[in-house]
Amino acid sequence: MSKQPQTSSLLTPVWSRLSRMEPIYIILAAIVLAIVLSNPIYADYGPMMQLLRRASPLIVLAVGQLFVIVSGGFDLSVGSLITFIVLLSALVLNTHPEQVYACIALCLAIGIAAGSLNGLVVSLLKVPSIIATLGMLLAYRGAGLYLSGGSARGNLPDTFRAFGRETVYGFPIALIVVIVFGVFAAWILHGTNYGRQLFAVGTNPRAARLSGVNVTMVRVVAFMFSAVSAVVAAILLGGFSGVSTAVGNGYELQAISAAVLGGAVLLGGRGSVPAVIAGAIALHALFTLLNIWGFPKPMRDAVQGIIIISAVAYSAWRR
Amino acid sequence: MQKVEHGTAMMMSLRKQWRDIPPVLWVLLVMAIASYPLTEAFGRTGGFSLQFLANVVERSVTLAIVAVGQTFVILVGSIDLSVAFVISLAAVMASYFMQGNATMILIAVPAVLLMGAGIGWINGFLVTRGRVNPLIATLGMGLIIQGILSTSFQNFAGSVPQSYQIIAYGSLFGIPNSFFLLLAVAFGAAFVLRKTRFGAHIYAVGGNSEAARLSGINTDRIMRRAHLIAGLLAALAGLFLTSRLGSGAPWVGPDGIYDLESIAAVVIGGTILAGGRGGVFGTIIGVLIFGLIDSLFNQLGIDPYLKQVLRGLIIIFAVAAYSMRSKDEVA
Numbered sequence: 001m002s003k004q005p006q007t008s009s010l011l012t013p014v015w016s017r018l019s020r021m022e023p024i025y026i027i028l029a030a031i032v033l034a035i036v037l038s039n040p041i042y043a044d045y046g047p048m049m050q051l052l053r054r055a056s057p058l059i060v061l062a063v064g065q066l067f068v069i070v071s072g073g074f075d076l077s078v079g080s081l082i083t084f085i086v087l088l089s090a091l092v093l094n095t096h097p098e099q100v101y102a103c104i105a106l107c108l109a110i111g112i113a114a115g116s117l118n119g120l121v122v123s124l125l126k127v128p129s130i131i132a133t134l135g136m137l138l139a140y141r142g143a144g145l146y147l148s149g150g151s152a153r154g155n156l157p158d159t160f161r162a163f164g165r166e167t168v169y170g171f172p173i174a175l176i177v178v179i180v181f182g183v184f185a186a187w188i189l190h191g192t193n194y195g196r197q198l199f200a201v202g203t204n205p206r207a208a209r210l211s212g213v214n215v216t217m218v219r220v221v222a223f224m225f226s227a228v229s230a231v232v233a234a235i236l237l238g239g240f241s242g243v244s245t246a247v248g249n250g251y252e253l254q255a256i257s258a259a260v261l262g263g264a265v266l267l268g269g270r271g272s273v274p275a276v277i278a279g280a281i282a283l284h285a286l287f288t289l290l291n292i293w294g295f296p297k298p299m300r301d302a303v304q305g306i307i308i309i310s311a312v313a314y315s316a317w318r319r
Numbered sequence: 320m321q322k323v324e325h326g327t328a329m330m331m332s333l334r335k336q337w338r339d340i341p342p343v344l345w346v347l348l349v350m351a352i353a354s355y356p357l358t359e360a361f362g363r364t365g366g367f368s369l370q371f372l373a374n375v376v377e378r379s380v381t382l383a384i385v386a387v388g389q390t391f392v393i394l395v396g397s398i399d400l401s402v403a404f405v406i407s408l409a410a411v412m413a414s415y416f417m418q419g420n421a422t423m424i425l426i427a428v429p430a431v432l433l434m435g436a437g438i439g440w441i442n443g444f445l446v447t448r449g450r451v452n453p454l455i456a457t458l459g460m461g462l463i464i465q466g467i468l469s470t471s472f473q474n475f476a477g478s479v480p481q482s483y484q485i486i487a488y489g490s491l492f493g494i495p496n497s498f499f500l501l502l503a504v505a506f507g508a509a510f511v512l513r514k515t516r517f518g519a520h521i522y523a524v525g526g527n528s529e530a531a532r533l534s535g536i537n538t539d540r541i542m543r544r545a546h547l548i549a550g551l552l553a554a555l556a557g558l559f560l561t562s563r564l565g566s567g568a569p570w571v572g573p574d575g576i577y578d579l580e581s582i583a584a585v586v587i588g589g590t591i592l593a594g595g596r597g598g599v600f601g602t603i604i605g606v607l608i609f610g611l612i613d614s615l616f617n618q619l620g621i622d623p624y625l626k627q628v629l630r631g632l633i634i635i636f637a638v639a640a641y642s643m644r645s646k647d648e649v650a
Contacts, residue, residue, distance in 0.1 A: 074454075125639035128592060130454060134579045135635035142627025150624065253462065266452055302466025309451055309459035316450040 022263045022275040028282040031289055038292045049172055053164075054240070055284035056174040057082075057233035061251055062258035062280040063185045063273055064229020067222040069259050070189070072202040072268030073122060073129030075223060077136035078230040078255060081114055082248030084144035085234035090154030090243040091147060097157040104160075107231045114140075115227030119220030137252070145245060152243040164239015174236050178277075181232060185225070186273035198222060202268025250301070257304045258283045260311045283307070371614065373495065379610035380497045381406075381556045381563070383603055386581040386588075387508045388552030390602045393585050394512070395545040396525040396594030397446060397453040401461035402553040402581060403572035405435050408464050409557025410567025414477040421480040432554050438464070439550020443543030461578070468569045475566040487562040500559065501603075504552070508599045521545060525594025553577075576630075580609060583634040586641055608637075 035051075036043045042051065061078055068075040085107050092103050114136070121132045148154070166173050189195040200208040201218045209215045230248075237247050256266075262279025264271030287300055385402050392399045409431045416427035438460065445456035489496045512518035523531040524541045532538045556577070561567045584605035590597025612633060616626045 121635060121639065124643070125635075126642040127635055127639045128642070131579070131582060131586075131638050132635055135631040135638075138576065138579070138631030138634070139628045140631075142624045142629075142631065146622060146624035146628065253458070260455075266455060296470045298469035299466050301469070302463045305459040305462030305464075305466065307459075308455055308462075309445060309449070312451045312455045313445070313449040 022272070022278070024262050024275050024278045024282060027261070028278050028285070031282055031285045035285060035289050035292065038289065045170075049167075049170075049175070051285065051288060052281065053172040053174045054288075055281050056164075056172075056178045057236045058251070058254055058258060058284055059178050059277050059280040060181050060229045060236070061233045061255040062262070062276050063182060064226040064233075065252075065255040066259050066262075066264050066271050066273065066276045067185075067189065067198065067225040068129070069256070069264045069266060070198050070202045070268060070271045071219050071222040072205065073133075073219070073222075074256065074266075075118065075133050075226040076130065076252045076256075077114070077118060077133040077140060078226060078233075079248040079250060079252035080137045080141040080144065081111070081227060081230040082234040082237060082251055083245060084140040084147075084248075085110065085231055086156075086238045086243060086247050087144040087148045087152070087154075087245065089160065089234075089238060090152070090156055092154075093157055093160060094154035097155075100157060100159040104235060107234070108228060111228040111231035112224055114230075115224030116220050118227065119216075119223035122223070123216040123219045133252075148245070150245070152245050154243060156238050156243060160235070161239040161242075164236040164241075174239070177232065177236065181229070182273060182277055188225075189271075189273055194218070194221065199269060202270075204269075253304060254283060255280075257308050260308050263315075265315060266312060371618075375607065375610045375614045376501070377495055377497050378614065379606050380501050381560045381575065382577060382580055382584065382609065383501055383606040384504050384552050384556040384559060385577050386584040386602045386606050387504055387599055388549035388556075389581040389585050390508070390588075390590055390597065390599055391512075391521065391545045391552075392453075392549045393582070393590050393592060394525045394594055394597055395521050395542055396528060397443075397542060397546065398582065398592075399439075399442060399457045399546065399549045399553075400454060400578050401438065401442060401457040401464065402549065402556075403575065403578040404461040404464040404468070405438055405550055405553035406557040406560060406572035406575070406577055407567070407569050408438075408468055408572075409435055409554040410561040410564070410571050411468060411472050411476045411569060412567070413558050413561045414475070414479050414565075414567040415472075416477070417479050417483065418477040419480050421482045424480065424483055428558060431558055432551060435554020435557070436547050436551040439547040439553070440543055442550065443546030446546065447539035447542050465569070465573070472569050475568045478566045479561055484562050484565060486559060497559070504555070505599055505603050512599060517541070517544065522595055525596075527595070579634060583638055584609060587637045589641075592642075 041047050065075055065078065088110075089103050089107060092106070093100065096103075118129070118133055118136060121127050122129045125132075127135075162173060163177060164174050168176070189198065197208065197213045197218050200211070200213055201215050205215055208218075233251070234248065241247055258280035259271065259276050260266060260279070261282055262271070262276035264276055264279075283304075286303065290299060290303065291297075385406065389399060389402065412434065413427050413431050416430065417423045442453075442457050442460055445451045445460070446453045449456065451459075486496055486500065491499065512521065520531070520536050520541045523534075523536055524538045528538050531541075557567070557572070560571060560575075564571065585597070585602050586592060586605075587608060588597065588601030588603070588605035590601060612630075613626075616629070621629070
């Protein structure tokens with residue numbers, strides 16, 4: 001017995017660090033390995049960047065969703081907010097193609113307004129976020145289709161689409177946006193007073209309120225963050241997919257699945273930005289892998305369903 | 320003296336009954352009265368009539384059946400977001416099994432109902448044994464159903480025989496069959512909730528799960544059964560919808576927004592989301608309010624997309640009217 005610890009003491013730090021590490025990094029590595037093994041072309045720089053670029057809207061959205069999840073809620077309105085923003089931008093820029101930056105500013109303002117609306121409905125009217133944001137999902141979808149008359153109309157000028165499409169020195173602009181957004185979000189969540197308050201609200205809102213946190217404000221800002229992430233994702237998606245009435249469909253659940261994959265605990269209190277970014281890349285990579293293996297596209301929904309159920313069951317089992 | 324006291328007691332009980340009427344009923348009444356001049360003025364099809372009201376009820380039957388099932392799970396303190404997809408699955412399976420063949424009705428209907436109950440039971444199992452949050456368990460289940468269904472069927476699958484459409488379009492003594500179905504489901508559910516031991520246990524578990532467990536109730540089993548009923552009734556709603564549409568497609572459930580609207584109808588009907596308080600008849604009235612709003616919009620000729628916006632906002636504010644008085648923290 002007394003000899004045993006000597007060998008294990010060498011291994012213990014490594015093992016305990018491995019077991020404490022978020023499992024998502026191992027999952028991500030496994031999926032990427034499987035992709036490269038199934039189709040060696042993905043080992044090259046170009047296709048790999050392409051994969052990451054395609055994942056960028058989901059990364060941004062998942063990070064935004066993380067803020068709401070940490071606060072204890074859900075934001076299901078992001079998918080149709082994306083569609084609304086893309087349809088609106090296409091209409092605005094069709095008549096004024098030179099006003100790209102003004103249009104982006106307008107979209108960001110809409111995002112901030114939409115997020116505060118969600119946050120206020122949840123914290124002041126006490127509507128559970130899942131109902132409130134599902135209701136807004138209907139409203140944005142209807143509003144987008146009403147504006148565009150039910151079909152994709154208008155055009156996005158190249159300056160607008162550059163964010164999703166173009167590269168700088170071979171590096172996609174979309175990924176620069178992701179890195180800036182990710183670093184900013186990580187700083188806010190893990191490095192500021194606001195981040196600590198957000199975790200406190202998600203863990204126990206009543207305790208947070210009693211210890212002087214402005215719970216309403218903290219919640220509203222979390223929803224704002226999520227809505228703004230939807231606007232950023234919409235600009236990126238508009239870049240590479242163009243205008244369509246289905247551009248944001250299903251993204252709300254993908255964002256939640258990505259966050260859950262990245263170890264965020266639903267109903268609040270736990271989550272980290274880097275792990276959720278890894279979760280979003282892993283989810284997108286998994287879809288790519290299913291695609292390579294020839295699974296039909298609708299199967300993605302089923303895979304996503306299995307992921308979120310098993311991830312939540314796993315974290316319940318571990319506690 | 321005795322007589323007077325008896326009189327006041329009667330007055331008291333009458334007043335109590337008066338107060339027991341859920342506020343939604345007043346809303347419904349006010350809306351019905353207010354809609355009269357509106358539809359008269361703008362109506363495209365001859366305004367307000369008994370036919371109009373019958374139409375409202377007929378269009379609400381599918382939602383009402385789902386919402387009654389949703390009432391069970393919400394009463395027990397859970398929720399079911401998979402109902403819309405179960406409806407799709409039931410609709411597709413029913414028309415796929417029948418393929419226009421009337422003899423298959425007797426096989427297809429029980430098979431589809433059994434499937435719905437099975438899915439509900441799995442939901443309950445995930446919630447109780449897997450300790451998965453019900454929102455996630457049922458959302459995930461919905462996604463799985465949706466994925467498998469749209470992989471297998473891209474369009475309307477098969478069709479139902481003429482004789483099957485009698486459920487939706489036939490009538491008995493001048494009253495549409497769908498009314499009878501609605502009444503049967505509503506009174507059956509009310510009977511189970513009010514008169515049976517299982518019903519009492521549902522309220523007990525929803526009111527305070529821990530206390531119910533300590534007093535010897537198998538709370539997990541009650542939870543699983545409530546989910547089973549929600550799944551079963553969602554499948555029944557799917558069967559009814561197929562009878563209306565003549566065939567089933569993978570999008571009929573999500574397109575009807577049955578998940579969100581059933582939850583909203585339950586909440587508007589006075590059942591609290593935390594569970595333990597409420598009932599079926601409030602839910603039915605909640606459903607009729609949605610049906611009335613919908614028919615009014617149609618008669619007023621409101622743009623279908625704008626209608627969607629209004630629907631979303633109405634759901635939020637209808638739920639808010641109940642939830643904003645609560646002092647609990649909501650997320």
